Amino acid sequence: MKYTQRLIIICFLFLFLIACEKENKSPVIESITADSQTVIKGEIVQLICLATDEDNDQLSYSWASENGIFLNGNTGNSVFWKSPDEPGIYEMSVIISDGKNLIEGNIDITVTMEILEGNWVKMADFNGMARCEAVSVTVDGVPYVMFGYNDYEREFLDDIWRYDASVDNWIKVDADFPGVARTDAVGFAAEGKIYVGTGFNNDTDSYSDRLDDFWEFDPSTEVWTQKASFPGGAVQMAVAFSLNDKGYVGTGYSGQIEKDFYKYDPETDTWSAISGFGAKRSEAVAFVIDGEAYVCTGTQNGDFPYDFAKFNPESESWTTLNDIADTNDDESYDDEYNIARSNAVAFAVGGKGYVCTGGRNSGGSTVWEYTPAIDRWEEKTEFEGYSREGAIAFVVNGKGCVGLGSSATSLYFDDFYSFEPNAEKNDND
Numbered sequence: 001m002k003y004t005q006r007l008i009i010i011c012f013l014f015l016f017l018i019a020c021e022k023e024n025k026s027p028v029i030e031s032i033t034a035d036s037q038t039v040i041k042g043e044i045v046q047l048i049c050l051a052t053d054e055d056n057d058q059l060s061y062s063w064a065s066e067n068g069i070f071l072n073g074n075t076g077n078s079v080f081w082k083s084p085d086e087p088g089i090y091e092m093s094v095i096i097s098d099g100k101n102l103i104e105g106n107i108d109i110t111v112t113m114e115i116l117e118g119n120w121v122k123m124a125d126f127n128g129m130a131r132c133e134a135v136s137v138t139v140d141g142v143p144y145v146m147f148g149y150n151d152y153e154r155e156f157l158d159d160i161w162r163y164d165a166s167v168d169n170w171i172k173v174d175a176d177f178p179g180v181a182r183t184d185a186v187g188f189a190a191e192g193k194i195y196v197g198t199g200f201n202n203d204t205d206s207y208s209d210r211l212d213d214f215w216e217f218d219p220s221t222e223v224w225t226q227k228a229s230f231p232g233g234a235v236q237m238a239v240a241f242s243l244n245d246k247g248y249v250g251t252g253y254s255g256q257i258e259k260d261f262y263k264y265d266p267e268t269d270t271w272s273a274i275s276g277f278g279a280k281r282s283e284a285v286a287f288v289i290d291g292e293a294y295v296c297t298g299t300q301n302g303d304f305p306y307d308f309a310k311f312n313p314e315s316e317s318w319t320t321l322n323d324i325a326d327t328n329d330d331e332s333y334d335d336e337y338n339i340a341r342s343n344a345v346a347f348a349v350g351g352k353g354y355v356c357t358g359g360r361n362s363g364g365s366t367v368w369e370y371t372p373a374i375d376r377w378e379e380k381t382e383f384e385g386y387s388r389e390g391a392i393a394f395v396v397n398g399k400g401c402v403g404l405g406s407s408a409t410s411l412y413f414d415d416f417y418s419f420e421p422n423a424e425k426n427d428n429d
Contacts, residue, residue, distance in 0.1 A: 025054040026101035031408030032094065037366050038110045038382045041085045044071065045109060048078045049094050050410060057098035064093050083111045089338050107362065110338055110379065118367065118381035119423035123401060123416040127170040128161050129153070130414035132390035132406035133183040137194045139219055143394040144173070144194060148404065149183035150412050156181040156201045160217070165396045175222040179215055184236035188247040190266045193218050195227070195247050200236040210234035210254060216266070231271045232260055237282040241293040243313040248274070248293065253282040257300050263316075277318040278307035285346035287353040289372055294353055296324055299342035304360055306340040310372075322375050324368075333376055339368050345393035347400040349421060354400055356383050356393075356419075363388040363407045369421060381425045385417050 030050040039045055051059055063074040067084040081092065093106040131148030134157075138144070146160040158181035160173040185199030197214030212234040216225045230249060232238075238252030250261030257280040262271045281298030288294070296308040306325035309318045322328070324339035344358025353370035357363065365383040370376075383402060391405030391413075403416030 024057070024098070024100045027051045027053045027057075027059055027096045027098050027103050029096065029103060029105040031362050031410055032092075032105050032107045033362065033387050033407065034092070034107055034109060036382060037108065037364055037387065038112060038116065038379060039083050040112055040115060041083055041087065043083050043111075045081050045083065046078065047081055047092055047094075047107070049096070049105065050077065050408075051096050051103075053098050055098065057100070060097045060099075062095045062097075064095075065090055081109070083109065087111050087113050087336065089336060105361075108338060108360070110336065110366065112336075112379065115425065116379055116381045117422065117424070118369075119420045119425050119429070120381065120384035120417045121420070121429050122384075123403070123418055124168045124170065126161070126404060126414040126416060128159055128172065128414070129155070129157065130412035131157055131404055132388075132412060133185075134392050134404055135185050135187040135196055136392040136394045137187040137189050137196065138394050138396070139189045139192060139194055141396065142219070143396055143401070144217075144219070145170075145392060145404070146177070146187075146196065147182050147185050147199065151406075152412060156183055156203060158182070162219075163394075163396065163401075173222060175217070175224065177215070178224050179213055179226070180211060182211055185211075186238050186240035186249055188240045188242040188249075188264075190242050190245045190247050190264075192220070193266065195264065195266070197227075198230050198235050198238055198249070198252070210236050214264075227266075228264075228269050228271060231262055231273070232258065239284040239286050239295060239298075241286040241288055241295075243288065243291060243293055243311075246313065248311070250276055251281050251284050251295075251298065257282055274316050275318065277309040277311075277320070279305040281305050283342040283344075283358075285344050285355055285358075287346040287348040287355075289348050289351060289353055294321075294370070294372075297339070297341050297344050297346075297355060297358065304340040304342060324377065336379070337377060338366065338379075339377055343389035345391050345402055347393045347395050347402075349395055349398060349400050349419075352421065354380070354419070354421070356402060357387070357391045357405065358389050359387070363405070367419070380421060383417065383419075385415055386411065386413065388413060 069082045071080040134148030143163045158177040182199035187196035194217040202209040212230045214227045235252040235254040240249045247264040259276040259280040284298035293311045306323045308321040341358040356367040365387040367380040388405035399418040
């Protein structure tokens with residue numbers, strides 16, 4: 001009898017210890033990057049995967065690709081891949097194991113037959129704190145940058161800077177923002193003034209971490225004035241543009257993905273609803289050419305919408321354009337399209353639009369040029385800075401300028417580069 005009781009107690013303790021054993025957590029991929037996401041045939045690319053494990057288990061990495069060659073093996077968090085001779089978009093996948101759980105990630109590499117056109121030139125570094133998700137607005141040819149976030153400092157930012165192209169330098173504007181510091185906001189210019197609003201700040205005492213307030217900044221007096229709140233409610237990661245001295249704001253995330261759009265009239269300080277287009281999305285981009293606004297990219301439910309449309313302010317209507325992905329089985333023009341992404345930037349120079357940086361769950365560096373006359377995209381020389389998302393872009397002296405941003409929360413940037421689309425690539429400038 002005593003033996004049976006002891007046996008029962010031992011079994012109970014054994015089962016109790018098993019039940020109390022801590023569940024092993026899967027590894028988490030922080031980022032997957034390539035030193036170049038667009039290469040010519042036979043070029044060598046370094047791929048790096050950064051992953052963490054809450055249980056401090058030793059991680060193993062195994063890389064795979066449908067084509068090309070992994071030099072010196074396909075294991076480890078950093079590998080070298082030689083591109084094949086056949087042009088196309090190749091998915092690099094990596095499987096990470098902690099001995100108990102597996103997790104997979106991927107990044108796309110575009111292989112092209114020719115050296116791409118376009119040249120990036122390093123500009124002066126930003127004099128403020130490195131940041132992502134800032135706002136850039138240009139008034140009378142002068143770019144202004146404000147807001148953003150730096151996770152190293154756990155700081156939402158409310159400072160404002162302007163860029164002096166004549167001396168290639170950033171100058172802090174001594175005008176305290178009276179609103180809440182924020183990230184993921186939007187901005188536009190109208191009638192010589194800057195309008196910024198919405199965004200996110202979880203350091204506030206409000207019910208929602210998202211914001212719906214809007215503010216006017218007059219560069220001539222350096223005075224801030226609060227304006228009518230955004231009627232779409234508290235939202236972050238929206239998109240904005242200006243046409244005919246009117247501002248337009250739409251899409252974004254309010255607790256759910258949105259697609260509505262609103263027009264702002266600075267003369268009356270009023271908003272009015274206009275029609276939206278296509279899929280719901282957040283983190284989209286917009287650029288303006290010849291009085292019409294073009295909107296594309298973004299993210300929705302973990303996917304990346306590939307629809308594309310332009311907005312005409314006279315008719316207040318949208319025109320659907322060709323998709324920004326390989327969706328036309330009857331034509332070959334889109335076979336190498338790899339444009340759909342989120343958290344990218346866009347600008348317009350010389351009657352053409354440009355989308356660059358951003359990516360699919362990680363930062364990127366590819367650049368695509370849009371020609372409205374033929375509704376076609378062409379890949380250009382990729383961004384020469386570190387791959388990133390959450391950057392900003394503006395145009396000064398006929399050149400697109402891209403900077404700031406982050407690399408999957410691992411790095412925050414304060415560098416800037418200007419782009420000449422028709423120049424020959426020069427690695428020494």
